[in-house]
Amino acid sequence: MPTASISSSRISFLDAARDQSPVKGFTHNLYKYPARFSPVFARSAIEHFTVPGDTILDPFVGGGTTMVEARLAGRHAFGSDISSLAVFLSRTKAIPLSNADLRVVGSWFQSVPNQLDIHRAVENLRTAEFEGYGRNMRWRLRKLCEQFVASVSDLPSHRHQRSARSVLLRCGQWALDCRKQVQS
Numbered sequence: 409m410p411t412a413s414i415s416s417s418r419i420s421f422l423d424a425a426r427d428q429s430p431v432k433g434f435t436h437n438l439y440k441y442p443a444r445f446s447p448v449f450a451r452s453a454i455e456h457f458t459v460p461g462d463t464i465l466d467p468f469v470g471g472g473t474t475m476v477e478a479r480l481a482g483r484h485a486f487g488s489d490i491s492s493l494a495v496f497l498s499r500t501k502a503i504p505l506s507n508a509d510l511r512v513v514g515s516w517f518q519s520v521p522n523q524l525d526i527h528r529a530v531e532n533l534r535t536a537e538f539e540g541y542g543r544n545m546r547w548r549l550r551k552l553c554e555q556f557v558a559s560v561s562d563l564p565s566h567r568h569q570r571s572a573r574s575v576l577l578r579c580g581q582w583a584l585d586c587r588k589q590v591q592s
């Protein structure tokens with residue numbers, strides 16, 4: 409995982425609970441899930457109330473902050489959530505990829521633009537998956553996104569596929585969410 413370690417062990421639990429600094433580090437900003445915990449607070453709670461090797465349960469896992477910090481602190485972690493987006497994000501953020509995995513996903517990304525074709529029909533993707541996210545997109549953009557998602561299945565494993573989907577999600581959030589004008 410990139411970036412330097414966030415260690416909260418030098419600050420009190422109360423100071424950590426009051427932490428207002430922007431969420432950053434590791435995979436925390438893969439997607440800006442609403443109402444994320446502060447990683448400083450999550451790490452402090454983990455360090456104050458558990459020891460390495462303990463198991464942590466976050467039944468409302470949200471953007472997965474606690475899962476990531478638990479793993480970094482050497483704890484086992486289980487999470488659940490009513491939102492399938494939260495579960496997807498938490499898995500993606502907390503399961504690390506090797507350099508070899510990143511190369512597989514990176515070279516797949518290089519190949520995707522050549523596969524996108526606005527005139528090609530996409531089959532079997534008009535599912536619940538796109539009913540919500542695609543509803544307000546212009547058709548061309550929606551179609552390209554659908555083709556992109558369809559081609560994710562070319563990747564060899566779930567962990568590669570999750571990684572690729574999370575990049576599309578992050579890119580979509582940057583380009584589309586709350587925008588009056590769509591980014592190029």
Ligand SMILES: C[S@@+](CC[C@H](N)C(=O)[O-])C[C@H]1O[C@@H](n2cnc3c(N)ncnc32)[C@H](O)[C@@H]1O
Pocket residue numbers: 442443444445450466467468469470471472473474475488489490491494
């Ligand atoms: C503030 S987020 C949790 C943040 C998270 N603990 C972290 O480490 O970043 C709250 C989450 O609770 C989930 N939630 C709310 N009610 C729920 C319920 N009845 N069952 C399961 N999850 C629920 C929401 O979907 C949301 O993702």
